[in-house]
Amino acid sequence: MILAKVVGNLVTTIGTPHFKNRRLLVVQPLVVEGEVQNDDFVALDNTQAGIGDTVLVLREGSGARQVLNNPHACVVSVIVGIIDSVYLAPKSP
Numbered sequence: 001m002i003l004a005k006v007v008g009n010l011v012t013t014i015g016t017p018h019f020k021n022r023r024l025l026v027v028q029p030l031v032v033e034g035e036v037q038n039d040d041f042v043a044l045d046n047t048q049a050g051i052g053d054t055v056l057v058l059r060e061g062s063g064a065r066q067v068l069n070n071p072h073a074c075v076v077s078v079i080v081g082i083i084d085s086v087y088l089a090p091k092s093p
Helices: 061-067
Strands: 002-010 024-029 041-045 054-059 077-083
Touching (some): 024 077, 041 054, 054 061
Antiparallel strands (some): 002 024
């Protein structure tokens, strides 16, 4: 699982039935200072998240399909929670 910020949404004209009643959101992984920034990716929304929300993303196909309760869904990343706040403890010397 990773923390990410929702930065956009994706609109399609044709979609798979597995995405029915769910939105596709563009998320940007959050990293601590000094780490390499990863590329944005698309995640299926399972929480009613919106642009600007900090979210918890399950980015593993088998687990994502279990969350959707559909072993045949064509999904790799799914948003499973909206994060209210994040606290990073200072590094120990």
